[in-house]
Amino acid sequence: MSDIHLDDAVLAALQDVMEDEYPTLLDTFVVDSEERLRMLHQALDEGNAQELRLAAHSFKGSCSNMGAVLLAGLCKELEDAGRREALELAPALIEQIEREFAIVRILFKSERQRYRV
Numbered sequence: 194m195s196d197i198h199l200d201d202a203v204l205a206a207l208q209d210v211m212e213d214e215y216p217t218l219l220d221t222f223v224v225d226s227e228e229r230l231r232m233l234h235q236a237l238d239e240g241n242a243q244e245l246r247l248a249a250h251s252f253k254g255s256c257s258n259m260g261a262v263l264l265a266g267l268c269k270e271l272e273d274a275g276r277r278e279a280l281e282l283a284p285a286l287i288e289q290i291e292r293e294f295a296i297v298r299i300l301f302k303s304e305r306q307r308y309r310v
Contacts, residue, residue, distance in 0.1 A: 196263065198293070199300055203260030208308070216308055219301045222259050226294055229255065233271070233290070237283050245283060246275030252290075256297075264293045 208215045229252040236244035253268035267290045274282040 198261065198263050198296055199304075200260035200262050203258075204304065207259070216305045218259075219305050222255065223298055223301060225255060226252070226298075230287075230291060230294065233283075233287050236275075237280065237287060240280060242275045242278040242280055245280070246272050249275055261293075261297045264290065264297055267293055 207218060211218050229248060232248040233245065233252070236242075236248050249268045249272035253265050253272055256262075256265035256268055267286060271283060271286040271290065274280070274286060
């Protein structure tokens with residue numbers, strides 16, 4: 194798996210497309226991701242592999258669209274674990290996803306501040 198947290202080319206393309214709404218897009222991703230993490234925890238707590246897979250798949254797509262490469266890869270691993278009903282792998286993967294999301298959140302905050310200048 195790649196060690197790249199964010200794909201600069203994806204972010205540049207988003208900035209070009211979104212223009213003045215780019216900072217709002219970054220904020221929306223962060224808020225949306227927090228909800229997606231809640232959904233991952235809920236599916237795990239309920240022991241629902243199908244819901245875990247679906248939530249991880251959705252989060253993976255969102256991360257890919259935002260250039261969060263490593264986070265998307267972790268979500269794919271969790272999606273695959275859900276598909277195989279390997280719920281015993283989920284706690285460690287969700288923990289990794291949370292740690293990576295914390296990094297991405299900081300990077301997006303920095304990106305947002307850089308954009309304002």
